[in-house]
Amino acid sequence: MAPTPFIIVAIDGGAASGKSSSARTLSERFHLLHVDTGSYYRALTAEMLRRGVPANDPAAVQAALTDIKLGTRVEGRSARMEIGGRVAGDEIRSREVNDHVSHFAAIPALRNALLSYQRGQAEVARQHSFRGLVMEGRDIGSVIFPDANFRFFLHADQNERARRRASEGQQDSIAERDRLDSSRKTSPLACPPGATSIDTTHQTLVEVVELMATAIAATPGFA
Ligand code: C5P
Helix, strand or coil, rough: CCCCCCCCEEEECCCCCCHHHHHHHHHHHHHHHHEHHHHHHHHHHHHHHHHHCCCHHHHHHHHHHHCEEEEEEEEECEEEEHHHHHHECCCHHCCCHHHHHHHHCCCCHHHHHHHHHEEEEEEHHHHHHCCCCEECCHHHHHHHCCCCCCCEEEEEEEEEEHHHHHCCCCCCHHHHHHHHHHHCCCCCCCCCCCEEEEEEECHHHHHHHHHHHHHHHHCHHHH
């Protein structure tokens, strides 16, 4: 019998486009390791803020990065970033981090530090006997895993996304983050050629996930 394939699912999109909910549901359904790369950028941002490193000083950011030791902890089906052996808490969803994260994420040295770390999550998934990886972010299907088995790009009307964030009780300038994320020089937010683009404005989470799950379940030996 042929061995069960290991699959990589990339989900990209703007803030509050439905990535996290979809990725979490797919990870449960297909036993995939769930990797929320936004939480990695957030954790590094919180660490830079803690150290007093400003986002407008790329050299200082680069210097700080050489001193930061990254690890991974798997909790349930989710991968969590460890910085110096510690997993960041709720502070990564704070207003301060929301306001700074896109500025740090535009720094090439910081993105570069995360590039091999994020690719290495596939090995973490294999070591923990997952059937694959579902990774969400902004540049997963374009830069991190351009050869992923599935690449989805979610988008939604801006008012609807603001409503979703507010209903989570979060103060988040999603329009400003999207503007910064889409206009940066390194790995901007964009639907890469060949990815499946899904408008989630008028679709329920169940409908969006069903669309993705149907495609994934058609993988030979995977359903
Ligand atoms: O997904 P989330 O909204 O938590 O991401 C926070 C920020 O991290 C984004 O606004 C973006 O600046 C950055 N990010 C990124 N590339 C990724 C994931 C997140 O630049 N792959």
